[in-house]
Amino acid sequence: MTEPTASAPPGLAVEHLSFGYGAELVLRDVTFSVEKRRFCALLGPNGAGKTSLFALLTRLAMPRAGRIGIDGLDLAGAPRAALSRMGIVFQQSTLDLDLSVRSNLSYYAALRGLYGRDAARRIDAALDRLGLRDRAGVKARELNGGHRRRTEIARALMHGPQLLLLDEPTVGLDPESRAEITRHVHALCETEGITVFWATHLVDEVAPGDDLVILHQGRVLARGVAAEVAGDRPLEAVFLDMTARSA
Known part of the structure; x- marks a missing residue:
């Protein structure tokens, strides 16, 4: 340090x-x-x-x-x-449990002003980065705790x-x-x-x-x-x- x-x-x-x-x-x-x-x-x-x-x-x-x-x-x-x-992952989960992993990321992208191909590219990169591609269509409530956290980390990194x-x-x-x-x-x-x-x-x-x-x-x-x-x-x-x- x-x-x-x-x-x-x-x-x-x-x-x-x-x-x-x-x-x-x-x-x-x-x-x-x-x-x-x-x-x-x-x-x-x-x-x-x-x-x-x-x-x-x-x-x-x-x-x-x-x-x-x-x-x-x-x-x-x-x-x-x-x-x-900054990207931020709080102690308490902030995922929408009724949305899929990809939809959670899409919603966050829109809040950040990211749309269209740029948003899609960033979402795919985030899914790959955290090993979530095979769970992209799964609702957050169906994920285990570890994969929910991975989704939150992926979301926090989408805007670079x-x-x-x-x-x-x-x-x-x-x-x-x-x-x-x-x-x-x-x-x-x-x-x-x-x-x-x-x-x-x-x-x-x-x-x-x-x-x-x-x-x-x-x-x-x-x-x-x-x-x-x-x-x-x-x-x-x-x-x-x-x-x-x-x-």
């Missing part, structure tokens, strides 16, 4: 971000950056502030202080341009974003589906050069070479490459020790 430079702004920059409800702060001076084309895991226990951070990144909430940069764009100063560079945000994307999935989704998104990052910011409370979703931000009680406890943060100990043990000490 590197610091931003004038010539190469990071895919995501969060600087001195604070946020709260009433008098209670849930994020306190949060600062980190994610290089372009890197997979960064935001690791924290439930209640750490991960979802609040995602609300700020997607403009569903406004910070009390601090700045967010998306691919060199200031989110507050140029929100439409910055948001157009530079940054993909995923908030606890494997919640509720069985272990095999969790591992499959994690592998898919890591592969997207490596093969297509997408910057990924993946929130999770599960240590086994973090690969040794991933960038890592550990968040607890609204504060950043550690940041860096996962293997370097762990040192000569298992990452799970380091994570548990950090969060226990700061409890």
Whole structure:
């Protein structure tokens, strides 16, 4: 994880971000950056502030202080341009269960102003990218949890974003589906050069070479490459020790 430079702004920059409800702060001076084309895991226990951070990144909430940069764009100063560079997968599913996989993607394409051959080409590419071509005509309610998540990821990538945000994307999935989704998104990052910011409370979703931000009680406890943060100990043990000490 590197610091931003004038010539190469990071895919995501969060600087001195604070946020709260009433008098209670849930994020306190949060600062980190994610290089372009890197997979960064935001690791924290439930209640750490991960979802609040995602609300700020997607403009569903406004910070009390601090700045967010998306691919060199200031989110507050140029929100439409910055948001157009993001693909987002929220923790709760947002698929229309009565529509087929292809119809869900078509509806999203229309919302993005994509029509005709361009939309069809992007939909086919998204289906192929996530291995969903054989399920294109299946209603979303008939899919298992893993394929619903794949559909949401395919949808989030249709407009060609530079940054993909995923908030606890494997919640509720069985272990095999969790591992499959994690592998898919890591592969997207490596093969297509997408910057990924993946929130999770599960240590086994973090690969040794991933960038890592550990968040607890609204504060950043550690940041860096996962293997370097762990040192000569298992990452799970380091994570548990950090969060226990700061409890």
